Structures are given as structure tokens and as C-alpha cells.
Amino acid sequence: MTVTAVAVKQSSNWLRYLISHDGAGGDSVTITTTDTPTVDLFYNAVGIGPIKKLARAFIDGFAQFAAGAKTQAQARALWLSDWTGVGGDPGNENTTTARCRITPRIGVGGNWTVDANVDGGGNPTLTISETQLGGARSCYLDVEVPQAVGAGGITNSL
Amino acid sequence: MAVTATLVFVGHNLLRYLIAQDGAGGTTVTITTTGGATPDLRTDSLAGPLKNLAKTFSDGYQSFPAGALNQAKSRALWLSDVNNVGDLALVRTNPTARCDLEGRDGFTMAVDANVDGPGNPTVIVTTQAGAGQGYLDVRVPNAIGA
Numbered sequence: 001m002t003v004t005a006v007a008v009k010q011s012s013n014w015l016r017y018l019i020s021h022d023g024a025g026g027d028s029v030t031i032t033t034t035d036t037p038t039v040d041l042f043y044n045a046v047g048i049g050p051i052k053k054l055a056r057a058f059i060d061g062f063a064q065f066a067a068g069a070k071t072q073a074q075a076r077a078l079w080l081s082d083w084t085g086v087g088g089d090p091g092n093e094n095t096t097t098a099r100c101r102i103t104p105r106i107g108v109g110g111n112w113t114v115d116a117n118v119d120g121g122g123n124p125t126l127t128i129s130e131t132q133l134g135g136a137r138s139c140y141l142d143v144e145v146p147q148a149v150g151a152g153g154i155t156n157s158l
Numbered sequence: 159m160a161v162t163a164t165l166v167f168v169g170h171n172l173l174r175y176l177i178a179q180d181g182a183g184g185t186t187v188t189i190t191t192t193g194g195a196t197p198d199l200r201t202d203s204l205a206g207p208l209k210n211l212a213k214t215f216s217d218g219y220q221s222f223p224a225g226a227l228n229q230a231k232s233r234a235l236w237l238s239d240v241n242n243v244g245d246l247a248l249v250r251t252n253p254t255a256r257c258d259l260e261g262r263d264g265f266t267m268a269v270d271a272n273v274d275g276p277g278n279p280t281v282i283v284t285t286q287a288g289a290g291q292g293y294l295d296v297r298v299p300n301a302i303g304a
Binding site: 006008009014016018101103104105106107108109110139140142144 | 185237238239240241254256257258259266267268269270284285286299
């Protein structure tokens with residue numbers, strides 16, 4: 001794999017990943033929610049908090065989303081706070097959802113993107129891509145529930 | 159200097175710098191932590207988490223003793239990136255900072271942390287070659303008083 005993701009900050013409400021592209025080919029990396037012990041939102045979230053709850057949407061359901069396979073629209077609602085095509089309230093103020101933000105670290109002028117989708121089984125995923133820059137480049141992906149208690153640097157150590 | 163960083167907002171847990179690229183050459187600006195002239199995170203910060211982070215070289219910070227740091231430790235302090243440091247407790251249980259960028263009108267930048275010759279942490283912003291402006295926010299996310 002030429003694009004890799006490493007969890008470098010783990011808390012209940014904020015995960016930071018270092019996304020590295022070695023420039024050798026391949027454009028994207030996918031972060032799962034299946035509790036796989038690698039780069040996985042379920043596995044990486046610390047404690048019982050919003051990120052963990054969101055990552056268990058397939059297993060437990062979340063808010064108005066029943067347990068089981070999700071659609072891309074539902075994955076975007078959960079991880080990008082984008083309720084387009086989901087139905088119900090646009091931007092449901094009563095439901096805690098996440099936001100993703102990218103900050104380039106090495107390489108200027110690129111076009112890092114992040115989107116949410118689902119795998120073949122309907123588990124939500126996040127895919128980060130960069131196709132414009134050549135050579136090695138990197139960025140940080142922040143996955144957070146804005147303003148939630150514990151979203152910052154002070155978190156429980158588990 | 160082709161790229162400048164000007165302090166435009168000061169909070170206990172948030173510093174905002176205007177990054178300006180005049181297009182005349184050079185693509186980086188370095189923000190220091192030595193207590194020198196602005197832009198300097200130690201000079202520019204008020205009492206609080208950012209000031210404590212900026213004093214790591216002289217006072218130490220949590221598991222990092224006083225003295226010279228390396229790039230990995232600087233990234234842990236200023237980018238909340240514990241990769242290659244191995245000190246998970248530092249970033250799980252103690253405040254560390256994050257740097258966010260906001261370009262104006264498509265202006266593109268990148269931000270990284272490193273150290274100077276003696277081992278003082280630095281934050282380096284790299285910009286596109288053409289003229290433009292953007293903001294760098296250095297903050298401890300969601301800390302009281304931010």
C-alpha cells in the first residue's frame with residue numbers, strides 16, 4: 001500500500017491520523033469501522049464516547065439508524081455530519097455526529113480529500129485520497145465530535 | 159522575507175497567525191519557541207497550556223525533560239502526533255496542541271513541527287510560491303478558555 005494511515009492521537013471524541021503517501025502509486029487509504037486491530041475508528045477510539053458510539057452504528061445502531069448495513073448517505077451523516085439524502089432533519093441537532101478535517105503536513109498545493117462510504121458488508125468507512133502531488137507527501141486527518149466534552153487533549157487513559 | 163507570520167489573535171489556548179506570502183521568493187516561515195521576538199509561541203502565548211508547551215525546552219513538559227528535543231517530540235507537542243515518540247500517555251492524558259490552516263481564496267499551505275539547532279521546538283509553515291494569505295491556528299482543542 002502506498003498510502004498509509006497511522007493513529008497518532010486517540011481520545012474519546014477526537015482521533016488524529018497521519019496519512020502518508022510515498023509517491024509510488026495508489027491514491028487512497030480506507031479507514032474501517034469493523035473493530036479490526038489496525039486503522040479502525042472502532043478500534044482506535046478510546047473509552048466509551050461519541051466516536052466509539054458512532055463506530056458501533058453497524059452493530060448497535062445509532063440514533064434513528066437501525067443496526068445493520070448502512071448506505072453511503074448514512075455513513076456521510078455519521079462521519080461527515082452531512083444529512084443529504086438520509087431523510088429527516090437536515091443536520092439533526094439532537095444527534096451527535098462527527099466531522100473530518102484535513103491539514104497538510106508535507107507537500108503544498110495538493111488536493112487531499114476525505115469522504116465516507118460503506119464496504120461490501122455495509123460497514124461505514126472513511127477514504128482519504130490525494131492525486132495531484134507527486135512524491136512523498138503527508139497530512140493529518142482529524143475525526144472529531146465538535147465541542148463534545150473530552151474532545152481535546154485531556155482524556156482518560158485506558 | 160517572502161513569507162511572514164503575524165500574530166492576529168491571542169487567547170490562553172488559541173494563537174492565530176496571519177501567514178502572508180508576497181510571491182517574491184521563499185516558501186517557508188518558522189515560528190520559534192525561544193522567547194524571542196514574535197512570531198514566537200512562548201512570547202506570544204498567555205499563561206495556560208500553550209505557554210506550558212512552549213516552555214518545554216527550559217522547564218520540561220510531563221514525560222519530556224528539560225533540554226533539547228527532537229522532531230518527533232516537537233510533533234507530539236505541537237501536532238498531537240505521538241508517532242515515533244511512543245509516549246501514548248502524553249497525548250492521552252495531557253494537553254497537546256494542534257495546528258490548523260485556513261487559506262484565503264484557495265491559498266495552500268502545509269504545517270509541520272521540528273526543532274532548531276539547539277533543540278528548541280519550532281512550527282514551520284510552507285506555502286505555495288505565489289502570493290496569498292491564510293491563517294494558522296495553534297490551539298489546544300476544547301480546553302477551557304480557548
